[in-house]
Amino acid sequence: MSPLRLFRAEIRKLTTTRMPLAFLAVLAGVGAINASLVRWGTDFDGSKAFISTGADQQSLMAFGQNALLICGLFGAVAGAREHTYGTAIWTFLASPRRARAVAAQLAAVAAGGAVLGTAGALLTAIGVSGAAVTTEFGFLVSAGGVLRVVVAAAFCGAIGAVLGAGLGVVVRNAGGAVTGVVLALMVVPPLLVQLSADAAPWVPSALATTLSGITLEAAGAERQAGVGAALAVLVLWAVVPSVAAFVATDRRDVV
Amino acid sequence: MVVAGAVGTPSGPPPIPIEVDGLTKRYGSHLALDDLSFVARAGRVTGFLGPNGSGKTTTMKVMLDLASADGGGATIGGTRYRDLPDPTSVVGALVESNAFHPGRSGRNQLRILADVDGLDAERVDEVLETVGLGGAADRPVGGYSLGMRQRLGLGCALLGDPPVLILDEPANGLDPKGIREMRDLLRARAAAGGTTLVSSHLLAEVELLADDVVVVDRGRLVAEGALDDLRTETVAVRCSDPSRLASILEGAGANVNRDGGELSVQGLSEEETGRLAFDAGIVIHRLHAESGTLEERFLRWTATAGEASR
Numbered sequence: 106m107s108p109l110r111l112f113r114a115e116i117r118k119l120t121t122t123r124m125p126l127a128f129l130a131v132l133a134g135v136g137a138i139n140a141s142l143v144r145w146g147t148d149f150d151g152s153k154a155f156i157s158t159g160a161d162q163q164s165l166m167a168f169g170q171n172a173l174l175i176c177g178l179f180g181a182v183a184g185a186r187e188h189t190y191g192t193a194i195w196t197f198l199a200s201p202r203r204a205r206a207v208a209a210q211l212a213a214v215a216a217g218g219a220v221l222g223t224a225g226a227l228l229t230a231i232g233v234s235g236a237a238v239t240t241e242f243g244f245l246v247s248a249g250g251v252l253r254v255v256v257a258a259a260f261c262g263a264i265g266a267v268l269g270a271g272l273g274v275v276v277r278n279a280g281g282a283v284t285g286v287v288l289a290l291m292v293v294p295p296l297l298v299q300l301s302a303d304a305a306p307w308v309p310s311a312l313a314t315t316l317s318g319i320t321l322e323a324a325g326a327e328r329q330a331g332v333g334a335a336l337a338v339l340v341l342w343a344v345v346p347s348v349a350a351f352v353a354t355d356r357r358d359v360v
Numbered sequence: 361m362v363v364a365g366a367v368g369t370p371s372g373p374p375p376i377p378i379e380v381d382g383l384t385k386r387y388g389s390h391l392a393l394d395d396l397s398f399v400a401r402a403g404r405v406t407g408f409l410g411p412n413g414s415g416k417t418t419t420m421k422v423m424l425d426l427a428s429a430d431g432g433g434a435t436i437g438g439t440r441y442r443d444l445p446d447p448t449s450v451v452g453a454l455v456e457s458n459a460f461h462p463g464r465s466g467r468n469q470l471r472i473l474a475d476v477d478g479l480d481a482e483r484v485d486e487v488l489e490t491v492g493l494g495g496a497a498d499r500p501v502g503g504y505s506l507g508m509r510q511r512l513g514l515g516c517a518l519l520g521d522p523p524v525l526i527l528d529e530p531a532n533g534l535d536p537k538g539i540r541e542m543r544d545l546l547r548a549r550a551a552a553g554g555t556t557l558v559s560s561h562l563l564a565e566v567e568l569l570a571d572d573v574v575v576v577d578r579g580r581l582v583a584e585g586a587l588d589d590l591r592t593e594t595v596a597v598r599c600s601d602p603s604r605l606a607s608i609l610e611g612a613g614a615n616v617n618r619d620g621g622e623l624s625v626q627g628l629s630e631e632e633t634g635r636l637a638f639d640a641g642i643v644i645h646r647l648h649a650e651s652g653t654l655e656e657r658f659l660r661w662t663a664t665a666g667e668a669s670r
Contacts, residue, residue: 107478114475121468122461191459194426195516198453199476201425201442358427 108209111200115213118192119183125217128179132225135171140232144239156237159245160319166233166246168258169313172222173265174290179221180214180266181282184273184350194359203354207274211347214270215263222262226255250318257316260336264343265290271346275353289346306330312339374437375402376450376524376555378423382432385418385579392418393579395432400557400572402523405550407570407587408559411662415579416559417455420528424453436524448477451524452517457510457532462502466493466512469501470519477520484519491515492541506533514542525549525556531565543569563655573654575661582661590657594650595625595633600643608640609633624650 119125143165148154156162187193187210200206230251237244246254268289273282294308305311306321306328314321315335330338378400385393393415400406410416421427423434425441433440436451444450460469470484488497491511501509510533517525525546531539539562546556546569560566566573566587573590575583583590599605602623606616614627625633630649637644652660 110476110478114472117468117472117475118461118464121465121472122463124463186461190461191456192461194456194459195473196476197426198424198451199448199473201444201447358421 108205111196111206111209112212114196114199115209116216118187119213119217124179124182125221128175128221129224131175132221132228135168135175135225136228136232139165139229140236143233143236153240153242156240156245157242159247159250162233162237162242162244163246163250163254163317164319166226166230166251166254167314167317167319168222168226168229168254169261169317170310171229172218172225172258172262173268173309173313174286175225176218176221176262176265177269177286177290178283180218180269180271181273181286182269182279183214183217183266184210184270185277185279185282186273188274188277189279197359204351207351207354210274211267211270211350214266218262218264218266219259220262221266222258222260223255225262226258230254253318257313257318260316261313261339264339267343268346271343271348271350274350275346285346289342303328307338309339309342312342374523375553376437377401378406378434378436378524378526378555378557379438380419380423380432380434383419383422383429383434384431385415385422385427386430391579393422393429396576396579396581397432398574398581398584400555400574402555403550403553404571405546405556405558405569407566407573408557408576409563409566409573409658410559410576412561414576414662416576417528418579419576420453420455420526420557420559423526424451424455426455446477446520448473448520448522450520450522451526452520452522453526454513454517454530455526455528457506457513457529460501460509460512463500465498465500466504466508466515467497469512470515473516473519479519487515487519490518490545492538507535507538510534511538523549523554525554525558527556527558529559529561531560531562539565563653563658567654575658577662583657587654591651591654593626593657594652595628595630596646596648596650597623597625597633597637597644598646599623599637600645604640605637605642608636608642612636 143156156165196206197203234244269282269286272285276282276285290309294310297304297308307330311321312330312335315330316332321329381397383393383396396419408416418427422429423441441447441451467484467488470487471481474484488494491514493508493511493515496508501512504512510530514530517527530542534542550556558569570587572585573587597605598621602618602621606618606623609616609625609628612628614625617624630647634644634647
């Protein structure tokens with residue numbers, strides 16, 4: 106069974122339901138919220154100092170963290186629904202070597218997450234830039250800065266989607282998988298930082314921020330990972346549930 | 361559903377039997393399959409029968425590598441399913457009639473499988489017509505009736521035009537016309553040399569459809585063979601000395617039940633029974649093979665297996 110054929114089939118699975126449209130709507134909503142913040146929001150003192158520099162605006166546009174979470178949920182639903190609806194049966198009939206099918210699914214979900222992450226970053230960039238030009242500061246982010254934010258969001262979207270899909274395949278239940286993503290991205294990282302402050306630069310949100318070209322200094326962080334290390338460690342966050350998905354799928358009966 | 365022949369019959373396949381050998385499967389302490397062995401032959405439709413929970417679906421899932429066996433195994437043409445290089449071009453399977461995303465159209469469901477199999481959109485259209493879903497192909501499966509989902513499942517199984525079909529309760533939810541069309545389709549494929557294993561609760565339908573039957577109960581084989589042979593397996597005898605003839609027949613390995621002056625013999629043919637009586641000098645008053653409906657036989661087989669297991 107050709108891996109490319111399996112990948113194509115998995116992409117078609119993702120694009121033949123309304124789920125991606127629902128996530129695009131969420132992304133558009135996030136972009137609109139950001140645009141509203143820029144247009145009408147103020148600091149406590151009534152000023153708009155929070156968008157007064159290019160770095161401030163890039164920080165506002167940075168979509169990596171959002172991409173991780175939103176695409177994590179996308180992946181969780183995509184991974185779990187295969188088992189909820191039993192459609193995994195057809196896949197495993199065509200590809201009884203299940204590892205190949207899981208690899209194709211994770212690859213397709215990663216591609217989907219990258220597209221959603223990119224779309225989210227672009228929608229946010231459009232919203233923020235459109236609103237910023239109506240303010241006294243104008244739009245101050247360089248083209249390179251916008252590109253950095255978009256590329257980071259694409260990468261974080263792919264990673265989030267794989268993490269979510271891995272959990273979805275293991276849990277085989279959309280509700281459980283969504284809960285797992287929230288735990289993995291929003292509950293466990295702060296607990297890790299509580300246990301050891303050294304973990305702070307390595308939790309997903311900090312890594313996404315790093316990749317988006319934003320310094321963590323403003324947030325009071327003493328250390329920040331390098332870009333290469335951030336890429337590698339973020340991949341590790343997705344590798345763990347992916348390996349669990351491969352092992353679980355190979356060992357379990359399809360029900 | 362278009363009657364078979366124009367589309368979807370295997371084109372001169374080599375004979376590919378399904379062989380199950382000593383299959384054993386446990387779910388915790390529950391023994392779902394107990395050393396089950398049988399063969400579904402090429403060019404035949406084999407009915408796979410058993411009460412609810414007897415292990416039919418589990419057997420099919422193990423055959424298709426959707427479930428693992430604790431002992432024994434199953435092969436298709438001598439090869440394990442997972443070792444088939446392009447499995448869906450050899451085996452078409454329907455094991456779960458409702459395994460579809462409700463928001464996806466029937467056409468897209470088939471196109472996904474066509475992508476995996478490397479088939480084009482024309483084949484998808486062809487199969488949709490074959491199973492009678494051409495008009496509903498672009499509607500979400502969530503709006504399909506049970507019968508329509510069953511047709512879609514059958515379409516998925518037929519997509520790769522495989523010579524072997526393994527179908528779990530394919531007639532569930534089909535209307536009489538659909539059942540008739542499915543029967544004609546499966547008969548045509550068998551006539552073309554294909555191998556078909558069909559589980560069903562509809563015994564009357566199996567009588568019309570199957571050449572052979574395999575009956576399981578509590579995971580064990582209780583009967584296997586050509587349907588006609590199994591239906592006429594009992595020989596009824598009236599004779600001058602029933603007690604002596606019963607002893608002789610039991611000595612020859614038969615299972616004999618006495619019903620007043622009549623003996624009911626299982627395990628020997630009419631000819632063998634008559635020969636043994638003749639050799640013993642016992643006068644036969646009446647001797648004939650008893651036919652029964654498949655339902656009568658099925659209830660007897662499963663009742664006997666139930667008693668044996670108690």
